[in-house]
Amino acid sequence: MTGHRMLVHEFLTRSTSRFPQKVALVCGERRFTYAELNEMSDRLGNALAQGGVRRGDRVAIHLHNSVEAVVGIFAVLKAGGTFVFINASTKLEKLTYILNNCRAKAVLMDARTGGVVALLEAVPSLTLAVLCGPRVESGNTHLQHFDDIQSTLPATLLPTINIDLDLACLIYTSGSTGEPKGVMSDHSNVDFASTSIMTYLESRADDIVLSVLPLSFDYGLYQLLMTFKAGATLVLERSFMYPALILQRIQEERSTGFPGVPTVFAMLLQMDMSAFDLSSLRYITNTAAALPPSKILELQSAFPGVTIYSMYGLTETKRTLYLPPNQLSTRPGSVGIPIPGTEAWIEDESGRRLGPGETGELVVRGRHVMRGYWESPEATAMRFRPGPLPGERLCYSGDLFRQDEEGFFYFISRKDDIIKCRGEKVAPKEVENVLHMLRGVTAVVMGVPDPTAGEVVKAFIVANGDPLTESQVIAHCRAHLEDFMVPKYVEFRTELPLTSSGKINKLGLN
């Protein structure tokens, strides 16, 4: 042991030393060994360094799940940078905002997305854009192609310049203000959280994890990081659009681990899974939103002999709670206890710790509590507050919980109005801001229950400008918002109910 926590790119380099010829990543038909990925990330790391990326610089990755995205993450870290993974369905306008917010030095994106030249103009800090996918001829010296870098740059390891207190990544998350905020994770946060989660999952080098979760989602990102830390294999799928294909892949690849969110499990439980041999599965995990106890029972019978982990987390601490699988039958409604090496409790508004049966805000203590929000001191001060010892940070989750007599936690509700759609957070304000771009529109959005998505976005609109149709409103939202934020329902009203203080009264809409 070296005495310090691992740097995140050492998850790859150390497993390469142990298992150079082992398959680390499967993307569709393509398979990559640890040694290959290590070399590919060295080449891209050199390109980033030559392109001006220095210690601590932010490099954005705007890609679907792919080998380029995986290589990108480790290349940025090897170059001493901080990676910022952004959902591939994020539109140019918001991408520009995020890149300017973190003053990104470089960006990796798919040539098919388009808009890269406009992005380089709109984000003055950018000195390099690495394009993946089809080649686009351009005389722009700031543009390079991923494949050219792989064929021309040396696979030499750059010298390590970071320590574990340096930032590994920013993960942008929706906030109630509507402006996305970058959660800062240093290398020690990521290493600690990964180790803790791998402890209770009993991760092993012979695990084969199949992930359909986007790498932009911390739950998806950690599937990659933990698999590589364990020296195991990740089967990375682009999406969960074809559930039968995923089951087929689990069967073909003999997957041992399958992480999902309630939407994924709701779709699987509607299917006849008897045609698939899923006997290789050792565990499945659920987080992002709680599974109702009835669904947990259905999952247990659909996946006999498979260990089921019910979990809870927030980006600000990565994972927070997990239910030891032997408790699932006794307390199916609980999301468990703090992850190994951490603690959590419940407080009321005055900061008093509450006992069993009382409802209050979940407070989290441990080395997984992240470093705050990028250049947002006010938001950071609200969420991350001083702990019992000088210099430490607690995370105030913003979620209401209660505990039973044995100390197991139960999620009650959120304190704010964030909507959870398909496991992703949607800030009503962000959707409302986009709707208000339409002339003469006053809008309010809220979450409504949906059997598959958990919640979906519903917009209530008063249109005092040009006549509007539902499809025009939705088309407008699709042009500006990520897929999961687009309202599923639009209802036109002649007026919106107001509270006594003149604000829109959402409770009066039902």
Next chain:
Amino acid sequence: MVSDMNSIKPAIRDFIARNFLFSDDGFQHSDEASFLEEGIVDSLGIIELVTFVEKKFNISVADHELLPNNFDSVSKLSSYISGKLTDGS
């Protein structure tokens, strides 16, 4: 039967344009465009698409048939539906 077969692609294009692209100008992609790669249909949309196909063409889509080879473009979906209609006749 021939006229039925010829109406499959326009029906799919129209459904996707109205329900996923929210377009009044019809389906602007090629019939070969991958729904997944191009972001035309997402994982929740595919369920709506299956429901539409079952109702419109009076066929039943088995879970194991919900695969990219059958569903991931207008052309693939049209061939799949034609096959089902032929099998059933």
